[in-house]
């Protein structure tokens with residue numbers, strides 16, 4: 001990870017915009033932003049963003065690599081698509097936020113204790129195992145992602161909700177022992193592995 | 209009327225013992241009345257919703273959806289893909305659009321799918337169940353099947369984000385979509401005149417990772433429904449439903465409110481109005497019981 005980061009710094013030196021264009025999903029759109037600020041007023045968790053989308057785009061162009069990639073801001077994106085339907089330039093802002101977060105994670109720069117970062121990784125790992133999300137295990141992992149004691153506290157806080165879900169048959173303890181999944185989970189994993197290889201190889205090409 | 213058939217993508221939350229299993233129950237009941245046949249995509253997988261992106265990246269995420277489309281093309285050729293979950297619909301439709309517009313991406317995706325002997329064309333339509341109702345039936349036809357109108361119930365149509373933006377339903381505005389209100393009216397209920405949190409975000413997946421911030425938004429969504437006289441909330445989305453229903457007790461504790469607002473799916477309303485029973489309509493899946501609907505279903 002760290003060497004990926006070093007390699008990227010070497011390669012792009014002073015051109016962070018170029019780095020974003022080559023490595024971040026929909027990154028080639030960033031230069032189209034006209035800084036009107038409409039998107040920044042659209043985020044539901046806006047008050048929690050240190051740098052709203054418009055500012056992130058400005059910082060990318062100004063080469064503020066470290067500040068952008070270590071930022072907690074894009075992890076606050078709820079995927080509400082308010083920005084996308086409002087942007088006069090038609091930027092796929094939601095995906096750029098996802099792309100920035102994902103790229104920062106790959107480089108090892110994403111803030112370590114960011115809760116959505118942890119949840120997102122758990123979610124992906126959970127679904128890859130069987131091809132379908134196991135809500136019970138995901139929930140348990142989520143409660144315990146900050147350590148055992150914290151987990152017990154969270155789980156106790158959530159106990160009533162769990163009980164309500166269980167009583168209405170919207171949660172099943174049986175899920176803990178396997179549960180739903182794809183029959184061809186192996187095939188799915190092979191597809192994902194190949195897709196990851198292709199994506200990595202493409203980045204390598206851009207980066208060399 | 210001939211039976212209408214669709215290739216069905218149910219999604220993880222709709223499975224037995226999962227958080228939106230009651231949604232599926234009511235969809236089945238509604239489809240029974242409307243003579244809709246849902247052909248489940250065999251061995252479908254998760255779409256990774258709007259949260260898998262961080263670890264999944266771009267191509268693996270698109271390949272996930274492409275596998276579903278490929279399986280659909282094999283088993284249900286020529287049929288539109290229909291999803292009931294907002295996130296499933298959105299990610300499937302987005303990936304399909306991307307595949308069609310980018311031949312390189314299509315090539316790479318098929319390279320990955322070949323690992324499991326699959327191939328995708330992605331030329332089918334991807335639709336939300338609500339679109340099927342509005343476009344293939346229409347409000348008049350949907351209304352003609354009502355046997356137990358939901359008379360005198362005031363219902364807040366909470367549309368939320370992803371069954372609205374970025375694609376929109378029936379060409380309606382993003383700021384004030386009317387389709388849920390129209391469905392409520394069609395079933396004999398009373399939509400709210402004004403509901404200012406109709407398209408407010410509930411936090412989505414961040415309700416798990418940022419509970420405090422999300423619950424502050426959920427509070428506003430429920431409060432506004434109360435302020436406008438609603439007796440229940442209706443939504444088209446499993447994430448919205450879950451978020452607005454299950455955290456009400458937490459919110460009551462934190463904000464000293466007395467929320468006890470049932471949150472149902474459009475398909476719950478429709479099943480009840482179509483004369484289906486308590487269980488068939490998924491009413492036994494309400495953590496906050498929808499008593500007014502229970503009364504009607506027992507009549």
Ligand code: SF4
Pocket residue numbers: 032033034035036037038039040053054057086087088089090091093
């Ligand atoms: S709304 Fe679009 S053009 Fe305006 S600042 Fe945001 S991204 Fe840039």
Ligand code: SF4
Pocket residue numbers: 039042043044045053076077078079080081082083084093094097
């Ligand atoms: S989708 Fe993300 S970036 Fe866009 S308005 Fe919503 S929270 Fe902000």
